[in-house]
Amino acid sequence: MDPKEAEADFMAQRNNDRLRNLESVWQVTSQLQVSNNPEEVLDIALTQAMIAVNAESGTIWLSDKDGEFIYPYLLHGPNIRGMENLRQRIGEGIAGWVTQNSRSQIVIDTSSDPRWTSWYDSHTGYVTRSIICVPLLTANSCIGSLQVLNKQDDTLFTELDLMLCEDLAALIAMTVEKRGLVMKETVQRETLIHLEEVTKTYQMGEVLVEALRGISIDIYKGELLVILGASGCGKSTILNILGGMDKVSSGKIVVNNRDLSRANEKELTNYRKDEIGFVFQFYNLVPDLTAGENIALAAELAHHPLSVDEVLQEVGLLHKKNHFPSQMSGGEQQRISIARAIIKRPRILLCDEPTGALDYQTGKSILVLLEKIARNSGNSVIIVTHNAAFGTMADRVLKMRSGRLIETINNPFPVPAEKIEW
Ligand SMILES: Nc1ncnc2c1ncn2[C@@H]1O[C@H](COP(=O)(O)OP(=O)(O)O)[C@@H](O)[C@H]1O
Ligand SMILES: [Mg+2]
Known part of the structure; x- marks a missing residue:
């Protein structure tokens, strides 16, 4: 050329x-x-x-x-x-x-x-x-x-x-x-709960069901965590273990440098009482007690509980204080059960399919409430669900399959619960 x-x-x-x-x-x-x-x-x-x-x-x-x-x-x-x-x-x-x-x-x-x-x-x-x-x-x-x-x-x-x-x-x-897309002030990395190679096996007659097959993960202080996975993958099992409601078959769960896998019944009870709030799919309210009484019951044994009115205010239901569960909608009962869970100021709020029994709009308002609690209280909030859309509101998403953790996703820009759709 x-x-x-x-x-x-x-x-x-x-x-x-x-x-x-x-x-x-x-x-x-x-x-x-x-x-x-x-x-x-x-x-x-x-x-x-x-x-x-x-x-x-x-x-x-x-x-x-x-x-x-x-x-x-x-x-x-x-x-x-x-x-x-x-x-x-x-x-x-x-x-x-x-x-x-x-x-x-x-x-x-x-x-x-x-x-x-x-x-x-x-x-x-x-x-x-x-x-x-x-x-x-x-x-x-x-x-x-x-x-x-x-x-x-x-x-x-x-x-x-x-x-x-x-x-x-x-x-x-x-x-x-x-866009003002500033990262969250700090990505909280202070470990609250540490799980190491946790397994859980249930004996069903002749059959062994391996519900958890070696889960290692840290739960951080103040994070909003969503655990995703299909039905039967072990979500409730892991939540029960985190909440001290169930014991590991092998492996370790460490909370505040205490090995919970070796704790006795009394220590476990104290842990549940002092550190954990639980929200279930079905609200588990006592039918014969009013909303206010249901909540007060949970505060009885707590060290520094909030007041009943305070938490009713927080969930927007002060005016339903004297209503019985049967007089309230599903969404309202779920709000009461959240109030009941947060009155003792737990460090960790565990929510097992909290919107599972609710319609779309009501479900969303519950997510907005849980998000508000996570953001304002500085407590860790863990939401277990099979609905992948919820992942976008979390600081972190853990995906499970067949008793294993298959993926962890960090969200530096969580989407406000108000905006997610499914
Ligand atoms: N108490 C139990 N006894 C026997 N098997 C159980 C028990 N609890 C859970 N399992 C089994 O462990 C597996 C995980 O269950 P679970 O944690 O409830 O899943 P998920 O909440 O993701 O739907 C399932 O196969 C389930 O049948
Ligand atoms: Mg479950």
Whole structure:
């Protein structure tokens, strides 16, 4: 090829590349403007960024407010299984480094870069050939990073791809800031309950039912947690164990550095009495007692209970104080049972299918109430349900299947319960 022709070729290529970049930026900009749901906004942005550079997988890492950890807020691509749980200290790993230093990194070819030795993930079998990671920069801080791995066509990332990612990351960060999508003040990470390899087996005549097959998880102080799973997967069993209503078959449950799996009956009773509030699908109110009396009963043995009127006020039913359960709707009875659960100021509120017997609107109002309690009281609220839509309101979602934990999802931007639909 003569030099002139080569130059013309080069210019044409460059022009194409610039057009492609502008096109991508345009796509992302216009899409970001139409959506109001933060989760959707970031989802669109990640998808567009991956299309733009033809990436095989992509991650939006977000930092917690303390600036201590980053975690994958969104993961797209074939290597995501098991990564949801990943937490990386800021400064560590490529995404952690980028977030800390607010500087982009490109590893064009991992096989010829001495810094990267083992990009074969034995866990997922995923081989990383080429990496771009760029910071998500707002006016005054770095809120995380955008990372893409591997070109779909087996070629390697270029400097041009890097520039494109930087532009898109700037747009993403700007959107996050403009929408006021500030991360929650702190991601609470103080462990309240620690479960380690917990199993629960029931003997049914000749048959052993393995309800829990090795659950390890920490429950954090002040979090709103949703446990999701189909009927029979072990949700109620795990809730009963967390609430000290049932004992583990093997494994450990540690609360405040106390091993509850070794506790005697009296200690368990005290634990239930002092620390736990329970809300059931069916409200379990005493039919012969008024709403106020049902609630007062729960306060009797508590150390520092709230007043009956206070909790009735909280659930919006002060005017029903002297009504009997049979004189109240399902939704009202559930509110009373929530009032009964919170009067002793439990540190953990356990709710087993709390909307299971309620219609849509009433169910939603109960979720709004539970959310308010979680946000205002600083207590941990755990909601067990088979309804996947509830997951969006939680700080964290645990998915269960057949007695096992199959997935954990962090939600830095929980959707208000009022807005979720199912
Ligand atoms: N007391 C029990 N005796 C025998 N089997 C039980 C008992 N409680 C639960 N199971 C069994 O354990 C499994 C998990 O039940 P459960 O925790 O109630 O599931 P979920 O609440 O997710 O519907 C199911 O197979 C169930 O039949
Ligand atoms: Mg159940």
